[in-house]
Amino acid sequence: MRTKKAGVGIIIGALAGLAIASFSARNAWAVVYPVPDTQKTNYLPNSHIAGADTVNVTDPFERSSSQQEVICAGFYVFDQNEQLQECCGCPISEDGLLTVQSSSGSTGASSATAPGGDLVSNPFFLKGGASTPLPFANVKIVSFNLNAPNPVIAAQNPFICDATGGTYPYGQYPFPSLRADNNTGEGVATLSLTPSLRAWATHLQNQTNLTESEFRDVPLLQSDANNYAEWCGDIQQAGSGRSVCSCGTDTSL
Amino acid sequence: MMRLTTMKRSIGRYGAVLGLIIGAGLAGSSMAQAQATPVFPTAFSVNYFNNPGTNGLDEIYIQNETNNGNSIPGTNYCAMIYAFYPDQELIGCCGVPITPNETWTNSMGQFMIGIDNAGPLPTKGSIKVVATNYPGVCDPSGDTAAATPTPHALQSWISHTNTLLSPVNGTFMTEEPFAQTGEPVTDYANLEFQCQTVGPGYCGGSK
Numbered sequence: 001m002r003t004k005k006a007g008v009g010i011i012i013g014a015l016a017g018l019a020i021a022s023f024s025a026r027n028a029w030a031v032v033y034p035v036p037d038t039q040k041t042n043y044l045p046n047s048h049i050a051g052a053d054t055v056n057v058t059d060p061f062e063r064s065s066s067q068q069e070v071i072c073a074g075f076y077v078f079d080q081n082e083q084l085q086e087c088c089g090c091p092i093s094e095d096g097l098l099t100v101q102s103s104s105g106s107t108g109a110s111s112a113t114a115p116g117g118d119l120v121s122n123p124f125f126l127k128g129g130a131s132t133p134l135p136f137a138n139v140k141i142v143s144f145n146l147n148a149p150n151p152v153i154a155a156q157n158p159f160i161c162d163a164t165g166g167t168y169p170y171g172q173y174p175f176p177s178l179r180a181d182n183n184t185g186e187g188v189a190t191l192s193l194t195p196s197l198r199a200w201a202t203h204l205q206n207q208t209n210l211t212e213s214e215f216r217d218v219p220l221l222q223s224d225a226n227n228y229a230e231w232c233g234d235i236q237q238a239g240s241g242r243s244v245c246s247c248g249t250d251t252s253l
Numbered sequence: 254m255m256r257l258t259t260m261k262r263s264i265g266r267y268g269a270v271l272g273l274i275i276g277a278g279l280a281g282s283s284m285a286q287a288q289a290t291p292v293f294p295t296a297f298s299v300n301y302f303n304n305p306g307t308n309g310l311d312e313i314y315i316q317n318e319t320n321n322g323n324s325i326p327g328t329n330y331c332a333m334i335y336a337f338y339p340d341q342e343l344i345g346c347c348g349v350p351i352t353p354n355e356t357w358t359n360s361m362g363q364f365m366i367g368i369d370n371a372g373p374l375p376t377k378g379s380i381k382v383v384a385t386n387y388p389g390v391c392d393p394s395g396d397t398a399a400a401t402p403t404p405h406a407l408q409s410w411i412s413h414t415n416t417l418l419s420p421v422n423g424t425f426m427t428e429e430p431f432a433q434t435g436e437p438v439t440d441y442a443n444l445e446f447q448c449q450t451v452g453p454g455y456c457g458g459s460k
Binding site for chain 1: 337
C-alpha cells in the first residue's frame with residue numbers, strides 16, 4: 001500500500017514537473033537571457049593622441065567541437081553623446097593577440113587601413129566638413145563567430161568578421177560579390193555570439209600618466225548585438241567611407 | 254495508527270517531490286545547448302606581454318593563494334605556463350611548483366629565454382597560466398606526470414612596459430592581474446599536446 005502511494009506520488013509529481021518545465025520552455029520565448037561572456041567594455045581617454053591608448057585582445061578558448069579556432073572581435077566605438085561613430089570586426093585565433101591603437105595619427109578614411117590599427121580617427125560625424133578623431137571613446141567589444149563564408153570570396157579572405165552582420169558589407173570588406181547580399185544598411189543583422197574574449201586597454205591620463213585596466217564584462221542580449229550590427233551598417237552606409245575602424249595589419253591569426 | 258497515516262502521506266509527498274525533480278530534470282536536459290560556455294571558478298587565467306626584451310623591465314608574479322591552517326588547508330600547486338606568439342603559435346611552456354603563500358617571479362625577458370627552445374624570441378604575445386595539483390613534478394606537457402587543473406589555487410600578475418612616442422614621449426609601466434578565462438577543463442589536454450610538440454622549457458626565476 002505504501003509503495004503504491006509512493007508510486008502514484010512519483011507519477012503525479014513527474015507529470016507536474018514536466019508541465020512546469022514545458023510552461024517555462026514556452027515562456028522562454030518571452031524571457032530572454034544574455035549570452036554569457038560575449039560583451040566587454042572599456043574607455044579610451046585622450047584617444048585622439050597618436051599611440052596614446054592601446055587595446056590588446058586575446059581569445060583564450062582552445063578549439064573544440066563547440067568553439068571555432070578563429071572568432072571575431074567586433075569593435076563598436078561610441079562618443080560621449082551615445083553616438084556610434086566607428087565599428088569594425090577583427091579576426092582573432094585561439095591564444096592569438098590582437099593589438100590595436102586608439103589613434104594612428106592619420107585621419108579620415110585612410111586611418112581605416114592604418115597598420116597599427118585605429119579606433120577613433122574615422123568617425124561618422126564630421127566637424128567643419130572634416131574628420132576629427134574622437135578625444136574620448138567608449139569601446140564595446142562583442143565576440144562573435146566568423147560570418148557565414150561567402151563561397152566567392154572565400155579564396156580571397158576566409159576570415160570575414162563583418163561587424164554589420166552583413167547589412168552593409170561595403171565598408172570594411174569591399175568585395176563586390178558581397179554587395180549582392182545586402183547593400184541597404186537595413187534588415188535583420190544577426191551576429192553569432194560566442195565567448196569569450198579577454199581584453200585590456202591602456203589609458204593616457206591627463207596626458208602625463210599611463211594606467212591600464214581589463215575590459216569589464218557586460219551582459220549582452222542577442223537583440224542588443226543585432227542592434228549594434230544594424231547601427232554599424234547604418235553609419236557605414238551613410239558615411240560612404242567613414243565610420244570604419246582599423247584592426248591593423250599585425251597578424252593575430 | 255496516526256503515525257502510520259502520517260508516514261504514508263510523507264512517502265506520497267516525497268514521491269511527488271522526487272517526481273517533480275525528475276520531471277523537471279528530464280525536460281531541462283533536453284533544452285541544453287552545445288555552445289562553449291565559460292565555467293567559474295576556473296584554473297585557467299590569461300594575460301599578454303609586450304616588450305619583454307632580454308633586459309626588459311616586465312615581470313610576472315604567480316602566488317599560491319592557499320594557507321596552511323585555514324579551513325581549506327594549504328598545499329603545493331603547479332603553475333603550468335604557456336606563452337604564444339600573436340599568431341597563436343606556442344613559443345614555449347614550463348611548469349613550476351609553488352608552495353602555500355609563496356610567490357614565484359621572473360622577468361619576462363629571462364622567462365622567454367628559458368622556455369623558447371626554437372626561437373625567435375617574441376616581442377609580444379599572450380600568456381596563459383593553468384593552476385594544477387602537484388603530482389611530484391610540474392610537467393606542462395603531461396609526459397612524465399599527469400596533472401589536473403585546480404581552481405582556487407593560484408593568483409597571477411604581470412607588468413607591461415609601454416613606450417609612447419611623440420607627442421607624449423615616455424616610458425610607462427602598468428600592471429594587470431591575469432584574467433580568469435573560464436574555459437573548459439578539456440582545454441588543458443590541448444595545451445599539453447601543444448607543449449609536447451615544442452618540448453617543455455625552464456621557468457627559471459626566483460622564489
